[in-house]
Amino acid sequence: MANNTNLGAAKAAKNDEFYTQYADIQKEVNAYLEYNPDTFRDKVILLPCDDPEWSNFTRFFAQNFERLGLKRLISTSYAVESKRYKFYEPTLFETESPLFDIDKTRIKGKIFELTHDTNQNGRIDIDDLEWHYLEGDGDFRSKEVCKLRDEADIIVTNPPFSLFREFLAWIVESGKKFLIIGNMNSITYKEVFPLIKNNKLWYGPSISSGDREFMVPDTYPIEAAGWRIDEKGKKYIRVKGVRWFTNLEHGRRHEPLKLMTMQDNIRYGRHKELKEKGYKHYINYDGIEVPYTDAIPSDFEGVMGVPITFLDKYCPEQFSIVGMCENLDLYGLKTRTFSSEECRAAYQSKFGRPGTYDLNAAGVVQMEDGHLEKVYQRILIQKK
Numbered sequence: 066m067a068n069n070t071n072l073g074a075a076k077a078a079k080n081d082e083f084y085t086q087y088a089d090i091q092k093e094v095n096a097y098l099e100y101n102p103d104t105f106r107d108k109v110i111l112l113p114c115d116d117p118e119w120s121n122f123t124r125f126f127a128q129n130f131e132r133l134g135l136k137r138l139i140s141t142s143y144a145v146e147s148k149r150y151k152f153y154e155p156t157l158f159e160t161e162s163p164l165f166d167i168d169k170t171r172i173k174g175k176i177f178e179l180t181h182d183t184n185q186n187g188r189i190d191i192d193d194l195e196w197h198y199l200e201g202d203g204d205f206r207s208k209e210v211c212k213l214r215d216e217a218d219i220i221v222t223n224p225p226f227s228l229f230r231e232f233l234a235w236i237v238e239s240g241k242k243f244l245i246i247g248n249m250n251s252i253t254y255k256e257v258f259p260l261i262k263n264n265k266l267w268y269g270p271s272i273s274s275g276d277r278e279f280m281v282p283d284t285y286p287i288e289a290a291g292w293r294i295d296e297k298g299k300k301y302i303r304v305k306g307v308r309w310f311t312n313l314e315h316g317r318r319h320e321p322l323k324l325m326t327m328q329d330n331i332r333y334g335r336h337k338e339l340k341e342k343g344y345k346h347y348i349n350y351d352g353i354e355v356p357y358t359d360a361i362p363s364d365f366e367g368v369m370g371v372p373i374t375f376l377d378k379y380c381p382e383q384f385s386i387v388g389m390c391e392n393l394d395l396y397g398l399k400t401r402t403f404s405s406e407e408c409r410a411a412y413q414s415k416f417g418r419p420g421t422y423d424l425n426a427a428g429v430v431q432m433e434d435g436h437l438e439k440v441y442q443r444i445l446i447q448k449k
Contacts, residue, residue: 085277100315109137113268220239274368283371319380325362330362365448
């Protein structure tokens, strides 16, 4: 049960019902408070796509309403029949409420709000949440939820990853601050990368490697290897490549990388590949291939192709992001486009059999034996 599940498989099955753990939310939020204690003060927080009865987002922000100094907390959920996966488990919170109506629950979303001490016990917390049914099904694209978005200051959630692009666009068009969870490969999307390039979106501080564990409903079909059931019978799966995406400022974002010179990286660095072969220049970009973030040279002034994991260490005062190695040359940085004949010849040279090697989809270097090699996905940066 130690292996990791695959986001792609879950996406294909449209199993989007992943519940973020309380500790992961707490660690992330605390990092913003360390940088600016007033990050959330007097703010209206919206938690869309949230299943408030189960969500740790609602639980965390409700329990910490006073500590964070919130003005208003709004949390919304989808109607049962609007969900593609049809997993629904009624909670005691629902069934014991005089408002509960199973027929409405099937077709209408719910809204939970927290603004004041409703039970008059001297504090504002989760016991003061008030709820009612929405007019519609709770889809974040509905006019009803769009209106809530426009009333909010900060949007926080773990959106359905199959709708990540659309959800992010929904936030960006509103100009709101946000803190959401997604897969790190999302940065390669043409809708997402320009936001990163222009410093309108960046990674949150608390996750920089490894995987994260998410709770799933009891009825969720466990088919991947990376899962467990805890002592209370709750199911969890592990997901690789998870990151927080945000436009909230935090301290780690402004910590520069410690760098060595190109020659010191070759002589004293920890990567055998560089010691033996040095830095290679791309054939199709005017820049060098830097296969590891900790091997970025301090004395190279030109363009460098670095792994997407570089964004975990990216300091905008130290580097500029100038583009990305990709097929369409969206950033006008390619110096060469390979012909179909060249792509077929490269495949034959590398693999010894007929085929097509899509050299235009990435940065390309020439190896010692003469064959052309595509590198992994690279971000193109330049030292300031």
